[in-house]
Amino acid sequence: MEKQPRLLSSQLLLRNRVFEVTLNRTLLTWKEIQTKKKRVSGSMHNTFKLGSYCVPVSEIVAVQEAEVDKGTKDEGRWQKMSQKPIEGYPYAFTVSYVERERQHRWRCHDVTFHCSDGSLCQQWVQRIREQLSLLTSRPKHLLVYINPYGGKQQGKLIYEEKVAPLFSQASISTDVIVTEYANHARDHLKMDADLKKYDGVVCVGGDGMFSEIIHGLISRTQADCGVDQNCAEEKLVPCRVRIGIIPAGSTDCICYATVGINDPVTSALHIIVGDSQALDVCSVHHNNTFLRYSVSLLGYGFYGDVLKDSEKKRWMGPARYDVSGVKTFLTHHYYEGTVSFLPATDILGTPRDKTKCRAGCYICQHNGQLLSEDAQFYRMEDNISHSEMGGDWRMIRGKFLAINAASMSCACPRSPKGLSPAAHLADGTTDLILVRKCSRINFLRHLLRHTTKDDQFDLNFVEVHRVRKFRFMPKHCESDLELDLREGGAGGGKKLLRKICRDHPACGCTPINSSWNCDGEVLPHAAIEVGVHCQLIRLFARGIEDQPLFEDFCTPTVI
Ligand SMILES: CCCCCCCCCCCCC/C=C/[C@@H](O)[C@H](COP(=O)(O)O)NC(=O)CCCCCCCCCCCCCCC
Numbered sequence: 001m002e003k004q005p006r007l008l009s010s011q012l013l014l015r016n017r018v019f020e021v022t023l024n025r026t027l028l029t030w031k032e033i034q035t036k037k038k039r040v041s042g043s044m045h046n047t048f049k050l051g052s053y054c055v056p057v058s059e060i061v062a063v064q065e066a067e068v069d070k071g072t073k074d075e076g077r078w079q080k081m082s083q084k085p086i087e088g089y090p091y092a093f094t095v096s097y098v099e100r101e102r103q104h105r106w107r108c109h110d111v112t113f114h115c116s117d118g119s120l121c122q123q124w125v126q127r128i129r130e131q132l133s134l135l136t137s138r139p140k141h142l143l144v145y146i147n148p149y150g151g152k153q154q155g156k157l158i159y160e161e162k163v164a165p166l167f168s169q170a171s172i173s174t175d176v177i178v179t180e181y182a183n184h185a186r187d188h189l190k191m192d193a194d195l196k197k198y199d200g201v202v203c204v205g206g207d208g209m210f211s212e213i214i215h216g217l218i219s220r221t222q223a224d225c226g227v228d229q230n231c232a233e234e235k236l237v238p239c240r241v242r243i244g245i246i247p248a249g250s251t252d253c254i255c256y257a258t259v260g261i262n263d264p265v266t267s268a269l270h271i272i273v274g275d276s277q278a279l280d281v282c283s284v285h286h287n288n289t290f291l292r293y294s295v296s297l298l299g300y301g302f303y304g305d306v307l308k309d310s311e312k313k314r315w316m317g318p319a320r321y322d323v324s325g326v327k328t329f330l331t332h333h334y335y336e337g338t339v340s341f342l343p344a345t346d347i348l349g350t351p352r353d354k355t356k357c358r359a360g361c362y363i364c365q366h367n368g369q370l371l372s373e374d375a376q377f378y379r380m381e382d383n384i385s386h387s388e389m390g391g392d393w394r395m396i397r398g399k400f401l402a403i404n405a406a407s408m409s410c411a412c413p414r415s416p417k418g419l420s421p422a423a424h425l426a427d428g429t430t431d432l433i434l435v436r437k438c439s440r441i442n443f444l445r446h447l448l449r450h451t452t453k454d455d456q457f458d459l460n461f462v463e464v465h466r467v468r469k470f471r472f473m474p475k476h477c478e479s480d481l482e483l484d485l486r487e488g489g490a491g492g493g494k495k496l497l498r499k500i501c502r503d504h505p506a507c508g509c510t511p512i513n514s515s516w517n518c519d520g521e522v523l524p525h526a527a528i529e530v531g532v533h534c535q536l537i538r539l540f541a542r543g544i545e546d547q548p549l550f551e552d553f554c555t556p557t558v559i
């Protein structure tokens, strides 16, 4: 077979101007070759530049021959044609590529090049397609789950109108399941789905729906590999299949904190270009029983109570969180208990850093590497258990308005910098935020700082620790009591009840325990043990990209 030259370069017409169009292994560039210079708006010093653009091949969505109706030139039927023929350039092809807009929004943009020669036009289409086929990280076949009841109940519409057309343009085939009941997606992934057929799973819904997907996928992977999820010390096996999130929920924090915006088209484009972003996952256990996984917020007290109350107000849609938020704020419950945690030592980064986790984050790479080297070392020294390698646990007893573990920033439209602005997506740690009992006005000051530039940790009743593991034990352990009543018979039960009455007089003003908000799902247990599993799952995302220096930029990059 004849070997193709690496570089393809031709003079083609674009909007009636001649461009030198070049395709190499990584870039498609087009440069105006007329002498006329073009002013580029918004550039730093209003300088004049040649019209010259480039798009990375990795950000091309598709290429196709454009329809140019050559035979109808004299019949005045231009409106029927997708492209007007240009004298001497009767053939054309259209390249669709990612264009960056403000606030991390991506859009699919088209550029049509006109050629004088049919075989040249075909050569261009073929060469670009060949280049695209070399991008092995792009998904070809996806399994899509849609929650039709998430958020404003627009999931199906959002998928059909905004996402499906892009997938088909990018030649991605899909199997789509619209869920019929809660946990439908989880159980399908866990037991029925033929995962070998797919390069990824797409979740159309909110954080709760995403939680279903990761539970199905992680449980399935552990079952296939013979790993027992109930054992908190087990090293879990990372999932092969990547997950894409099309935001169609109420908070969409996981999408927002990994992409920088909750926008369905942006997310679809990240899936199409085959992005990959590893994510830490917390496992939640109690008494050697697996309870749940969490990737964003594990919140006890305030966020647990907001969520529990909001579940009764689902009919309100996303506004339920504001109503329950105000109600919970006014109720001002605090909860007593003991938090123990294992601080993450030997790592780069602290929760008070000014630098944030961004696309290609060095801290995530460094800390992830460190953990896998540690794991190798301790596998060799197999007489040392994982808990012994850990270091020193710390213990804090107190009265808390909120205990929040943020494994990622938890940025969302309500709080664009999030609960822990400097948390990392894939560093193997979670940020444990303890908000002690304080006045309403002080708690409001803390909450308000989630929405401003001010530091929400710079208050004397708030502390934050970057940890690998933590435990919470409420002062009055309800689940233990129930367990004791069942197991210990009447005598043991009476003794325990007497103790509780002594410790907690029946004033009736405060519920004994809160529940945990686990990625937007209510976890009724109060006593839990949590461990972080570094980079257990991967998303079709790349982390938040650094904002460009100047506002008025757009791709294709002007060079
Ligand atoms: C005074 C203004 C205070 C604004 C404080 C906003 C903080 C928001 C931080 C949100 C962190 C979100 C973490 C992610 C949680 C989600 O997993 C989870 C599920 O998402 P899904 O429905 O898409 O499935 N979402 C949630 O749990 C929602 C949490 C939303 C909490 C809103 C709290 C509003 C508080 C308002 C207090 C107002 C006091 C007014 C006093 C007069």
Ligand SMILES: Nc1ncnc2c1ncn2[C@@H]1O[C@H](COP(=O)(O)OP(=O)(O)O)[C@@H](O)[C@H]1O
Pocket (backbone or CB within 6 Å): 146, 147, 148, 149, 150, 151, 152, 178, 179, 180, 181, 182, 183, 184, 204, 205, 206, 207, 208, 209, 210, 212, 248, 249, 250, 251, 252, 520, 521
């Ligand atoms: N077909 C369905 N019917 C009812 N509930 C569902 C269905 N599919 C998923 N769910 C559940 O709906 C809940 C909320 O979903 P989510 O997409 O996160 O929306 P929201 O962001 O509005 O909470 C999740 O707990 C999920 O398990």
Ligand SMILES: [Ca+2]
Pocket (backbone or CB within 6 Å): 280, 407, 408, 423, 424, 425, 426, 427, 428, 429, 430
């Ligand atoms: Ca993390």
